Amino acid sequence: MDDEELSRRYSIYKENFTHKQSQKFFEAHKKEEWFIDKYHPVESLVYREELIKRKQKMYEEFIEKLKQGEYDNVNFDEVEKSNESTEETNTEKKEENETNGNMDTEVNDEEKKNISEAEVSKINRLFIKSIPPNVKRKELIEMCSSFEGFDYLAISDPNPQKKFHRLGWIVFKEGTNIKEAYEKFNNAKIDDFVFHLAYHQTLPTRSKTVPEIFSTMNRLKYDLEQARNLAITLDKEVGLDEFESNGCEVLQEKINEFNNNEEYDEIKKIKKELDLYIEYLHRVHLFCYYNATEAESTEDYDRKCPVLYRQLPKTPVTQTSTTENGSPEKEVVETKDKICERIDNKINLRMNRPKNSEDIEKIGGRNVENEIDKFAARNVNKVDEGKYRCKLCSKLFKGELFVKKHIKSKHTESIEPIKLEVDFFNNYAQDIQKITGVFPTSMNQNPMGLNMGLNNSMRMMMPQMMNQNMPWIVPTMVPPMGLGGVSVMPMKRNGNYMGGNFYRGTTRGSLNRKPLTSIKKDDKKYPKDPREIRSYVDLDAPVEGDMDIIDILFII
Incomplete structure (x- = not known):
């Protein structure tokens, strides 16, 4: 079997594993309010309509500023630094960005500084430090709407590392008494949860660089075509293509001005x-293009996405280089290509939503017809040869096929929930930023099994952590070494441990495993340590802690 075939099989295995993890995650969280608000085909419609209206408003503001020339000097090329020391300190960060290929950022110390009264008067947002996963967006909006001047509520994506809690921002119209709103909503309760607020502060601008491959001519042309198509697709989703001044057309007019220069x-x-x-x-x-990340509010976008600049090309981009011995050596350019591939795949999936059942199944979605057939098959009861009964209404038929047709045509009230469930799951499966994996819903839950993190890394709970309140991300578990892969605790006699060929040490708490290199290849069943100390052990001596026969007779 060649490397190409192995790579193909591994890709299939990885894809199937990811799809199974998505199925498990959906079943574990489909009843939680944050999941319903984000993916449910009916419950999420109200919020989607509100988001579309906000984007249309942002579009009008952008077009107005574009015509005024505020974006004439926009430039995402990295600025050359004159200070050599500054370049040296930033080199490690740039290399880390290129290697990891993950430019997602999290702000942990947000909204924590004290601000003056003068600054409070300029603020029109309140920051919600934590929103539990089971608090409904509708309840929050109803609570905030009671204050005059409320504009909208923005909520971030859940954080699996913090029990799927979310961040939130209450946005008010200009001129609203923000201090009065803070005093009213701070420590407010929904059910049994108390909300803690803070005044929203504008975060300092953060910047990072993308690999220099994005500055090459071929990549620039490719990105231009892809960004244009993405803008057209997103415009259609929010109805901007029906406006008198289409966004891409207005942009093209401004671009023509620059082209005439x-x-x-x-x-x-x-x-x-x-x-x-x-x-x-x-x-x-x-939408952050160079990160292929989409946010649902300007507040969440500023939190997640730094300003990404194209790294200036310093050396010609080559695929391989030769070492002193003349052998080819792979360079970091392969990692850069993987970053490009990751971004392109996410953008392509965002632009080209699956239109038929086959395409949906390829990305891990569910086929509606297959799910209905499974439901119909589960509700067929074979009474006798040539006699089949419908479990839903007990009607008798001559063949199994007739029962299935009967269920699909006469029991539509039972079919509709299945269609709704399929649409629910497919909305989740098509999200390019979906969380995959099974996470404990509480810090006190310690499931023994694999967890897939956000970076697709496998982790397992350590045995000594099973009864402790540990976070869900823990070091990878290493199976203990011993007979048949099972850890065996030796018996102690006369101060010595029997079975010293497996352990070396003097106390139970500090037993050291013998190295794998010391195991004899010809004795796999009972491996021995050639360095073990040879000593006499009296097998007839009582085990430490046992009572002697004389002591027993004396007690009697």
């Missing part, structure tokens, strides 16, 4: 056009 060469014109589309995706659709 004779001072710009070809690469500068391409960069200018690409940067305008990237800014458009950010300001209108809250």
